[in-house]
Amino acid sequence: MALETVFKKEGLEVACDEAGRGCLAGPVVAAAVILDQKNTHPDLDDSKKLSPGKRSQLKDWIMENSQAYAIAFVDQEEIDQINILNASFLAMHRAIDQIQLEFERIIVDGNRFTPYKEKEHHCIVKGDGKYQNIAAASILAKFHRDEFMSKISQKYPQYGWEKNFGYPTQYHREAIKKHGITEYHRKSFRLLPTQLSLYP
Numbered sequence: 001m002a003l004e005t006v007f008k009k010e011g012l013e014v015a016c017d018e019a020g021r022g023c024l025a026g027p028v029v030a031a032a033v034i035l036d037q038k039n040t041h042p043d044l045d046d047s048k049k050l051s052p053g054k055r056s057q058l059k060d061w062i063m064e065n066s067q068a069y070a071i072a073f074v075d076q077e078e079i080d081q082i083n084i085l086n087a088s089f090l091a092m093h094r095a096i097d098q099i100q101l102e103f104e105r106i107i108v109d110g111n112r113f114t115p116y117k118e119k120e121h122h123c124i125v126k127g128d129g130k131y132q133n134i135a136a137a138s139i140l141a142k143f144h145r146d147e148f149m150s151k152i153s154q155k156y157p158q159y160g161w162e163k164n165f166g167y168p169t170q171y172h173r174e175a176i177k178k179h180g181i182t183e184y185h186r187k188s189f190r191l192l193p194t195q196l197s198l199y200p
Helices: 053-064 076-082 082-097 132-152 170-180
Strands: 013-019 028-034 068-074 105-109 120-124
Touching: 013 082, 013 132, 028 082, 028 132, 053 132, 068 082, 068 132, 076 082, 105 132
Parallel strands: 013 105, 105 120
Antiparallel strands: 013 028, 028 068
């Protein structure tokens, strides 16, 4: 069943979502999308439900057919400084900053958001499975983050980032235990059940 296109039909609506909040390494990435209500795609859905190939196809469609879109990164050093929740909000704000069109409201996947200027905003739990515009933002955020992690995995192939994308899989944790950490790891996160082997 196709998702609802937008939260409210009146005026332009910016949808936001992020990827990488629960990862042990790499940035958190957010996307902001204004979907064209007259030109939608029936396959838009929560990015986690889509295959990598389908995400790539839809990413191209979103970037070609949205009224506006933007992607923003907050790296691991900033995450360590301000914590992952604030970093997620910062990434969304940075994405919204790039939107050139005047819009009415912001809708965000999740249950919390830091207000953006004087704009109306609505938090929608599991919104990427309810609204096409949030789904579009989730697809852009996940695609660009996965692409970044695959690229840096060439420098550090032992961590398997081209497959786990920095998430806390058993393989990733075992690699941290064996090889230690890189500049891309989030030092404020619990990288192993005990940190003693990381910080002697």
